[in-house]
Amino acid sequence: MSGGEGTAWVGDLVHDEDAGRRGIVTDVRGGSMWVLRPEFGTGQWTSLAPERLTVLMPRERVPEAP
Structure with missing residues (x-):
């Protein structure tokens, strides 16, 4: 379930404009x-600005890991 129109939510693939990376x-x-x-690799980061997260692929379309 997404957080609302245009709002990134758990499971969504996004581009973080502030960090300059996808995750x-x-x-x-x-x-x-x-x-x-990260989309690939390890680590994590936080964002306090959800309006700067662009949803590239909603959770429903992100392929599951094997």
Whole structure:
């Protein structure tokens, strides 16, 4: 389920304009902090500006890992 029209939500593949990278939303904490992991590789980062996250592929279309 997405967080609303144009809002990135858990499972969505996004482009984070502030970080200049793509990632997958793994958590939304308190409705104000989005936690992301890289599309490939390890690590994570946070975003406090969901309006700067562009949904590239909604969760429903992201392929599942084997």
